Amino acid sequence: MDTDPTVDSPVDAVDAVDVTKRYGDLVAVDHLSMRVAQGEIYGILGPNGAGKTTFLRMLFGLIRPDSGSIRLFGRTWAEAGVDVLDGVAGFVESPRFYPYLTGLQNLEALALLDGDDQRARIAEVLDIVDLTGRERDRVAGYSYGMRQRLGVAASLLREPRLLVLDEPANGLDPGGIRDMRALVKRLAGSGLTVLLSSHHMDEVEEICDNVTIMKRGAVAFHGTLTDLRAMAPDPGHRLGTTDDAHARRIAREAYPGVVVEPDPDGGLVATGSPARLSAYVADLVRAGIGLREFTPTETPLEALFFMLTDAGTTAERDVA
Incomplete structure (x- = not known):
């Protein structure tokens, strides 16, 4: 060398x-x-x-x-x-x-x-x-x-x-x-x-x-x-609606790939692939549910970064 x-x-x-x-x-x-x-x-x-x-x-x-x-x-x-x-x-x-x-x-x-x-x-x-x-x-x-x-x-x-x-x-x-x-x-x-x-x-x-x-x-x-x-997870979005209970029910019944949970700060957080989230939001509108907010919580890479650096999480990979 x-x-x-x-x-x-x-x-x-x-x-x-x-x-x-x-x-x-x-x-x-x-x-x-x-x-x-x-x-x-x-x-x-x-x-x-x-x-x-x-x-x-x-x-x-x-x-x-x-x-x-x-x-x-x-x-x-x-x-x-x-x-x-x-x-x-x-x-x-x-x-x-x-x-x-x-x-x-x-x-x-x-x-x-x-x-x-x-x-x-x-x-x-x-x-x-x-x-x-x-x-x-x-x-x-x-x-x-x-x-x-x-x-x-x-x-x-x-x-x-x-x-x-x-x-x-x-x-x-x-x-x-x-x-x-x-x-x-x-x-x-x-x-x-x-x-x-x-x-x-x-x-x-x-x-x-x-x-x-x-x-x-x-x-x-x-x-x-x-x-x-x-390796990045599906993106999450803050979701504000005029009927959160109905919005969660639609996700459970029609969109198994979309997870909608209450946000501790109010409203909902919806997680899923971009395509599934788009279809889900379109269904909310068709169901007469008003949308007040639909904004990203963090980018997929940011979410992965937090996962990797939180206690108990490791995903080692060698540099090629």
Whole structure:
């Protein structure tokens, strides 16, 4: 195996094998294995406390695993020391900057501190993250989303082949999430490998090639988004009617594939395939029952995510 990251080779960008990290009695990461191929967008998903950030800290060498190994482009920390991070950039948790300096001044300082003068790339990376025109504003006046994008710009100064982003959309409003998703897509389109973490399925389902879902430090799912969608349950909808008792009776008598139960918050929740739900709702209208609400409770992937990360639920699958 060629382990020189400067040589074009088939080695994985990330190859983690049986990685474990404990803090006393707490197992933060429990025998985690993961492979991220070059050129893909890979998502690590899980609720807060699942072990995502702990794994990323180990990847960057900020902490060391108690057992197992992590290879970046074929090299380990034991073999290459800090050189293992050649071609790797990103941030763990939220990026930090000097708030009294401008975005441009922060990037200039980072370009010098990195050892190589990358100032010639500053205009390019500012354009990539859509901060051109705001670079001379103080970071103290930046929105949270702008600081996240400045963090991506700082990472891109190193011309990485692997970009690691820890919850890049956390704390953003819907517009900021949309912009961050579009940015990640553009970066991946340029051939960059992106490894990102999130605790929201909807932030990654449109952009990731493969995902690992974590639950209390362990793997709950490995696989592609296609695999995940195939496992997803039928969608649920909140259903408000003028006669809930009659609506439930129609479901019981004529639609065995549709489950209609009372919603604790009021009204009903109807679960079933889209085709069966459409036919059922049409029958309600024909029966003279008025519809006041018919809205999704959550996407099928969100429902599956909650199932996989709830206590007692596991559906492990190896990455192909």
